[in-house]
Amino acid sequence: MNNHTLQQMTLENIARACGGTYVGEDTLRGSEITGAVIDSRQVEPGYLYIPIRGERVDGHRFIPDVFEKGALAVLSEEPLENPAGPYILVASSEQALKDIAEFYRSTLAIKIIGITGSVGKTSTKEMISAVLEQKYNVLKTEGNFNNEIGLPLTILRIRREHEAAVVEMGISEFGEMHRIAKVAKPDICVMTNIGQCHLENLIDRDGVLRAKSEIFDFLKPDGHIVLNGNDDKLITVSEAHGVKPIFYHVEDGTAPAADITYEVTADEIENKGLRGLNAVLHFPEEDCQIHEPIPGVHNVYNACAAACVGRIMGLTNEEICEGISHAKTIAGRTNLITVGELLVIDDCYNANPVSMKASLDVLAQADGRKIAVLGDMGELGENECEMHYEVGKYAANQGVDVLFCCGTLSEELAKGAQRGHTQVMYFKTLDKMMLALVPYLRNGDNVLVKASHFMEFSKVVEAICKAWEE
Template sequence: MNIVELYELYKQYPSVQTDTRKLKQGDIFFALRGPNFNANAFAETALANGAVYAVIDDATYNTHANMILVDDVLSTLQQLALFHRNQFNIPFLAITGSNGKTTTKELIHAVLNTTYTTYTTEGNLNNHIGVPLTILKIRSDAQMAVIEMGANHRGEIASYCVYARPDHGLITNVGKAHLEGFGGYEGVRKGKGELFDHLRSCKGTVFVMNDYDYLKEMSAGIENRFTYGTHDADVTGSIVESEPFLSVAFEDFTISTQLVGAYNLPNVLAAVAVGTYFNVPAETIKKAIEGYTT
């Protein structure tokens, strides 16, 4: 079965699952493998528990008419996600970085979803499995998509960009997380920078925290840049207070968040910047961020 045929089945049954414990009636089960597990062995159980089809890559388990045998289940899942992504002509915003990805993603989703039907990553499902699953949860009414991308070695972000095809992107920061996998700080910078490399090549738009010189350097050569920070940026804000909760003053309004600590300032600035760029009214941005709780 090729991807076009599989996509026709997916359109009939647009719910994909990789965990038999979370199966719902009508799901398509993808039997993934790992170093210590082989979900092909659970394909029959998945069908018995309500899955309409099970996608497998081990012929030993091809024992039912509703088994779909492919060369590689993970690759097929990612190809299906790409095929689905290609059906949309809407902004896809990718977010990566060493810290603050999930909070920034949730704040941006809260802001955009006030004005646009916005789909986003659930929790921190931001890896080579979570990203395609996120894409496959996007429905036809989508007006925006916000995709979180995590990585612990170089090449990962670039691979996610192949099937997520983001046309907008944001790197929260570059820190010292996963140094071993990246081979040092410079490796982290290059790995996270793969998002900007993709956006540079496709003439996309980047949101840049202008307080961080390294992000300005990493985004050099990208024509479409929208900046945020505490000074000299398209959107600027400063801390009013940070204890017990963070309040941030902007030019025309102040946002009193339910977030603790000054370290959340860049996350709030990012959400205001993205909302502003996509023409969400200032008062709506304020209410969305003030209403957000972790």
């Protein structure tokens, strides 16, 4: 057996797992795949290629190419004429992907930590991974691979050397979390908060809680639940399928709940601005001083969540605090980029009212001119205009010197910011905004770039960096 193959992932087992029909040489039925992808450009020898029908491109058209690259087999929603290798005929490639990943998960002894919540999933994932890496070989979600396609692909990236996996689990509608939890079957469920995300489908925060609580549907009987004890909705969760949650709490001026015992608490928070923060973590046995290199007081919550997971996974308090000190940001998530004498806060991966305000809090700590480049926030439901207006108001109150914004809803954001001393520049399109923004910047400026992913504000970061590197 090839050491690089996925154990028990033979073509015969894969076909059985997804209810497909194997078509090809019988001698290959027992062959194990070496990986599985939906992007034909990522195919390597021995891989299973899973073609997805998208709005613009049908992955089936690349089937001949992947066989040339050495793919062991492919899935297909239609019979293939003279294929260059075996294939598995399925009704739906997307459903088959989930079924295959679910089967693969059943063969693994690895502990999986599933993270959900309205805000902070990615930064919490990074923090938990940094802590667990003090003791384990950890696989973690890459990019935005946290939905019904991304989560199964993340599971299929787990290899024999991995000892723990930290996976994001994002949703936008009821039932979706149930479907991805069925694939991941997490050993530890972490919920960061219940906010105002995807309200067009989930209606209100109670709906968000119900939808995200579907993560508990496939929690293992000996599993663990880690919840933010500062969140008024999460503290109402007393148990799920017989598992009692572990809570953490951050001193933020509100009193801890009297009827909850906290595994980890944090206080004495010292904000060091863009250099991160210091705090004291209180464990049942001792107190530990921590330094967190990521800016933003909200990241203390991520540290507490990571500390709870670390304790469940058998790390010492010293290892936990050391891991926290090594946490890093990733592109698009409060990622600090210094270009020349300009500081860019790249936070353009996604946005909602809570994360917008948290990013503005980070910008407010900077020395020099504070420039916010903001765009539309998606999926906020019927109160979306009011929410954009409130963020604009918040930007002005936080002392933002100049606000650049574009997008249909951001016209409300601009209106909210037209108060105090904030200079507001509103544009209908991204291109027009960038033409005005780049030459406007000067040495010593601090620039926050943030909007929902569909606004493509990564182009703004690229344009600024390109201009200032020249």
